[in-house]
Amino acid sequence: MxxxxxxxxxxxxxxxxxxxxxxxxxxxxxxxxxxxxxxxxxxxxxGPESTAFRAALAKRWAPIHYQDVDVTGSHSLSGRSDYITRVNFDGDWSGTNNWENTASRPLTAAAYHSLVETSTHWYLVYTFFHPRDWSDNIFDSEHENDAEGVLLIVKRDGSEYGALVGAVTVAHKDFFSFVPDGSPLGSGAESIDGKLSLASFEGQLHPITAQEAKGHGLKAWPAYDIVGDGVKYFPSLTVSEEPSSATDSDVRYKLIDIYGSEGLWPRRGVSELFVSDGTFRGDTSGGCGLVAGQCGTNSANAPWGWDDQNDGSILRGELARDPAKLAAYYFSPASQFSTTYTFNPYAGIGGDPNTP
Structure with a gap:
């Protein structure tokens, strides 16, 4: 071509x-x-202002995604509670009925993608949503809604789609960094946690990510992996499939532009969905919590609310809003990363990436 x-x-x-x-x-x-x-x-x-541009770039680098599945316990719904889906899978944009609707509505697969651009890199965030963060242990807490994901760092090297050079994943309250073989990135203020593995899909290499069952922490495979039951998801721009079983190895997830008409960013002010900036609204209804008091409220975050609990100067939400700053902090040499944005819809008044 x-x-x-x-x-x-x-x-x-x-x-x-x-x-x-x-x-x-x-x-x-x-x-x-x-x-x-x-x-x-x-x-x-x-250019990045084009929906078509963002879709093409997102599809090119979208992860092959491994989802571990646990079928034990009543709150697993025979594995359905570990299926990825869209936030409005139940036909509405309320965050407080997702726990109960998991049992009765189709869980067709989706992931939200966003793009931020500088003169040196493209930054792609992929967000995987689950209606439940659940447990089958009475000593563990649960909560409604769960969104974790990965930042992919793509160097603009003059080629059509650039070169994938690194990733930072979200696992609960911690971020983990990974690089593929041959990457120019080294450890910065944070140590590199492992290798970013790639596999071929539709004739192109894609990174492989994996999520735990129940709590859905996300890392590069094989730092997490499918253990027993599990679903293997592959990206699409048009197809959104529901797994046929808890061991389905070929399911398409639809890529949804987070800035677009189906996305989350335009709905950041919807009070039924978000209780505050970047935090999903969630309650204790529908049977959440195996015992009384073991269901958290308002416990899940969108990408602009993600935070690592101990990574120094990186602020809440900067993985999405200011990924160039995060990349220059996590990796070396920092000088290779331009921190001036040429496209950043997350930036607020005055171009401040930390102001929605």
Whole structure:
């Protein structure tokens, strides 16, 4: 496949690219699923403001995702409580009925993606949502809603999709950093925790991530892995499937633009969904908590609310809002990371990435 920059009729291509990008954006990211006519190249010509651009880049690097599943205990719902899905899987944007609706509504797979750009890197965040953080032990707490994920750091090296050089994952109240073989990144203020493994999907290498059952902490595989029952999810721009069983090894999850019409960022002020900035509203109804007092409220966070409990100068939410700062802190050499954003919808008044 040839880049549009090498097309023999370059002037004509430059003239029609905006029109094609506009058409692709109007059609939505679904038009990018079939790349037989170079649709992704046209999309990438549109820049990060384009929905099509963000969808193409997100699909290129989207993780192959391993979800460990536990089928024991009444709150597991025979494994359903470990399936990933969208926040509005039950048809509404209320955060306080998701625990109970897990038992009766389809849990079709999805992940939310966001993009932030500097002159040197693209920063892609993928968020995996579960309606329940659950347990089968009476001594453990549970809570409604659970969202954890991964930041992928992609170096803009002049190639179409850049080069994946690192990842930072969210496991409860801690972040963990990983690099693939050949990465130029070394340990910074935080030590690198392991290798980012890749596997081929649809002819391209994708990172492999994995989540625990029950609490759903996320790390690069095989730091976490499927133990017994589990689901293997693969990315799509159009298809959202529900696992056929707790051991389904081929399920498509749909990528949803967090900034878009189905996304979470435009709904950050919806009081039925968020109790405060970046924190999902959740209550104790529906049977949450195996014993009285063992169900937490308002216990899950969106990406702009994620926080590591002990990583020094990195503030709550900066993994999404200011990922260049986080990357320069977690990895070395820090000088390779531009911290001036050319695209950052999370940035607030005055371009401050920490102001929603």
């Amino acid at each position: 040839h880049s549009v920059r090498r097309h023999p009729h370059g002037a004509l291509v430059r003239a029609i690219v905006p029109v094609v990008v506009l058409l692709l954006s109007a059609c939505g990211p679904e038009s990018l699923e079939d790349d037989s006519f170079g649709a992704s190249e046209w999309a990438l010509a549109g």
